[in-house]
Amino acid sequence: EIVLTQSPGTLSLSPGERATLSCRASQSVTSSYLAWYQQKPGQAPRLLIYGASNRATGIPDRFSGSGSGTDFSLTISRLEPEDFAVYYCQQCGSSPYNFGQGTKLEIK
């Protein structure tokens, strides 16, 4: 099974700064099967990026995804107060469709 490892575990930044979150896979993942989600306390996850680099409907363009093979990243160009949350990557190319353990983005 493919294991996804996200880093860092916690990222402390200030509004207006740039955030880069990493997702590393234990085996190669087809780009079309890599997604990113945002989750806030008490809410269901929200799809941000699908196919490694495609923004989901309604997602602001400050969110971008990139990567291929085993290394993927999510970048938030200028942090807004509402962006502080937990972020998960997931692969849907090979069952089980594992998630990473998450990166908590907190206000510095």
Added chain:
Amino acid sequence: QVQLVQSGAEVKKPGASVKVSCKASGYTFTSYDIHWVRQAPGQGLEWMGKINPSGGSTRNAQKFRGRVSMTRDTSTRTVFMELSSLRSEDTAVYYCARDKYDSYDYWGQGTLVIVS
């Protein structure tokens, strides 16, 4: 608009079973797989399995094989996830989610299952 509405919270005793429902509306029910994901308190997301509402075929994570059953009722546009032989570690919020482009564009509101 697309909606996935799940059944309410449940409290179960160890060894019992729980059946969670997920009612879909606002789109062609048989066109998209539904996945189940759970989240234990303070923990990350865990994929459990998926069902194709058209033919009813399923694929489950090895961890849950033998304990989880996913079914659907096309007449009511509802998907069900039943987990048996419950233990305390199964205490979690259970989510259903629609699979579009191999990612989950719509999620249910979550169903809290407490095993105690």
